Amino acid sequence: MSSEQQRESMSFDVVIVGAGPAGLSAACRLKQLANENDVSLSVCVIEKGAEVGSHILSGALFEHKALDELFPDWERMEAPLHTAVSDDKFCYLTNEFNYIAVAEPLVPETLQNIGNFVISLGNFCRWLGQQAEALGVEIFPGFPANKILYNSQGMVAGVITKDMGRDKQGEQKIAFEPGIELHAKYTIFAEGSRGHLGKQLIEQFHLDHGKQPQHYALGLKELWEIPPEHHKPGHVIHGVGWPLSQTGTNGGSFLYHLENNQVAVGLIVDLNYHNPYLSPFDEFQQLKHHPLFSQHLAGGHRIAYGARxxxxxxxxxxxxxxxxxxxxxxxDAGTLNMAKIKGSHTGMKSGMIAAEAVFHEFKQGLHQTTPGYDKIFNDSWLFEELHESRNFGAEIHRFGTLIGGTLASIEQKWFRKSFKWSLKDDKPDHECLEPISDHQPIEYPKPDGQLSFDKLSSVFLSGTQHEENQPCHLHLTDCAIPINLHLERFDEPSQRYCPAGVYEIIEKEGKPAFQINAANCVHCKTCDIKDPSQNITWVPPEGGGGPNYPNM
Structure with a gap:
């Protein structure tokens, strides 16, 4: 009997894919609405990580606007918002030694953070998960959604979870367990950036018709424990310029003082960069040697690393x-507000709007219709926020960090409510890479083991683990492309854009060969985005595999 015939099935009113801020907020709001209206509603959340929060990574500065709506008494409920921003600095790094602090009156209101909190988004999601379960939501960690279920009319009808216990050839092992069919009257997809099912839905229903291409960045982050005498709870630094400015690459850096003598430091690299020799990981390691950052890390040690x-x-x-x-x-859709460099509160609000739209259908006695999300969204503060910041990323992409950032700052500071034009950014990130003939190789300094480190020791700190004997979850459309096309033209850029050392060029029988070290994968999805031929497709591995972030 085939695994398809053996599959168990479960039915729910609503299935939510992903236990991040958006998915958990949707789950909580659905149960709140059901309880307020005395309606019985079964809600299930599935999460590919081994536990809620284990795959969550963000800076994170948190604006509590959406949380105020979802749980107005969150302080009494002991939400893990403990460290308010106390000092907020925005700097332009001119070179590897110097920087200019931007005067507060010149910093747009959207980039000012007094009133926000420095948090661990992973711990916040763990708390949200507890609230969801207390409301009656069923949460199943370790169950990645693998396929979308459609009914006979072509409407989404749930998902199928990943099979467990297949070997590298895809054959069933002794402990094989087929994935489960989760049938739902409505399914909310909240997989996070570049969700593999979200990609399919956008294509299936032409959801991006008339839109500019989606754009992405890669965020790299480390968590440090520093001496108590250096700790300044709530101290926040944002930077632009060096080292990315050396290659004309857009992005920015950050350093946040959390609680318990911990500091989060990171670099965000826009994935529209041109130089195939650029390594986001090595740019990040270089950044930490700048005095603006090194003075905060001196005498400390790394306790976690991740990328997303x-x-x-x-x-x-x-x-x-x-x-x-x-x-x-x-x-999964792209609700982040780039002008604020924040997506948690907007993701939460989008999940809450989805819950309201879906619940409205239930109240009408309707199943598997198209929920009226757009109407609620267009009347919300979420739409207003995104509309006011709609040009921010395009201005920087088209005119660079310095000029574009200045234009974006002027618009956000004085004209964001009156500016009528929408600036377009029509070139997909994967088409931006230029051939190696247009660039010189970048010689990155060797890691010193004190401030800078190599990829493998960093991946170790991410807690990443995968069952070795399973099918590779990084699919190549054409296995010949990396060597026959990319090696000569781009020096196969995956060996540099991947922040976890997944991709290598090795020698095999005297010839170059492309090797995939899938066990190293931290599920950042950069390869799925940046590959110049769109030859790599990320799909989830077996449930529970991947990073295990403690409080990122």
Whole structure:
């Protein structure tokens, strides 16, 4: 009997894919609405990580606007918002030694953070998960959604989870367990940036028709424990310029003082960069030697590392989020507000709007219709935020960090409510890479083991683990492309853009060969985004595999 015939099935009113801020907020809001209206509603959340929060990575500065709506008494409920921003600095790094602090009156209001909190988004999602379960939501960690279920009319009808216990050839092992069919009247997809099912839904229902291409960045982050005498809870630094300015690459850096003598430091690299020799990981390691950052890390030690793609195209790239049988929310759609460099509160709000739209269908006695998300979204503060910041990313992409950033700052500071034009950014990130003949190799300094480190020791700190004997979850459309096309033209850029050492060029029988070290993968999705031929497709590995972030 085939695994398809053996599959167990479960039925719910709503299935939510992904236990991040958007998915968990949707789950909580659905149960709140059901309880307020005395309606019985079964809600299930599935999460590919081994536990809620284990795959969550963000800076993170948190604006509590959406949380105020979802749980107005969150302080009494002991939400893990403990460290308010106390000092906020924005700097331009002119070179490897110097920087200019931007005067506060010149910093747009959207980039000012007094009133926000420095948090661990992973711990916040763990708390949200507890609230969801207390409301009656069923949460199943370790169950990645693998396929979308459609009914006979072509409407989304749920998902199928990943098979467990297949070997590298895809054959069943002794402990094989087929994935489960989760049938739903409505399905909310909240997979995070570049969700593999979200990609399919956008294509299936033409959700991006008339929109500019989506744009992405790669965020790299480390968590450090520093001496108590250096710790300044709530101290926040944002930077632009060096080292990315050396190659004309857009992005920015950050350093946040959390609680418990911990500091988060990171670099965000826009994935529209041109130089195939650029390594985001090595740019990050270089950044930490700048005095603006090194003075905060001196005498400390790293305790965690991770990386994750960020969906940052904004309103001009935001696909239609509703479709027959479901909704696409959060970073799976692209609700991040780039002018604020924040996506948690907007992701939460998109999940809450999805819950309201879906619940409205239930109240009408309807199943697998197209929820009216757009109407609620267009009347919300979320739409207003994204509309006011719609040009921010395009201005920087088209005119560079210095000029574009200045234009974006002027618009956000004085004209964001009156500016009528929408600036387009029509070139997809994967088409931006230029051939090696146009560039010189970049010689990065060797890591010193004190401030800078290599990829493998960093991946170790991410807690990444995968079952070795399973099918590779990084699919090549054409196995010949990396060597026959990319090696000569781009020196196979995956060996540099991947922040986890997954891709290598090795010698095999005297010839170059492409090797995939899938066990190293931290699920950042950069390869799925930046590959110049769109030859790599990321799909989830077996449930529970991947990073295990403690409090990132």
């Amino acid at each position: 793609a960020i969906t940052k195209g904004g309103l001009s790239s935001l696909p239609r989020q509703q479709f027959p049988g479901g909704v696409l929310v959060g970073c």
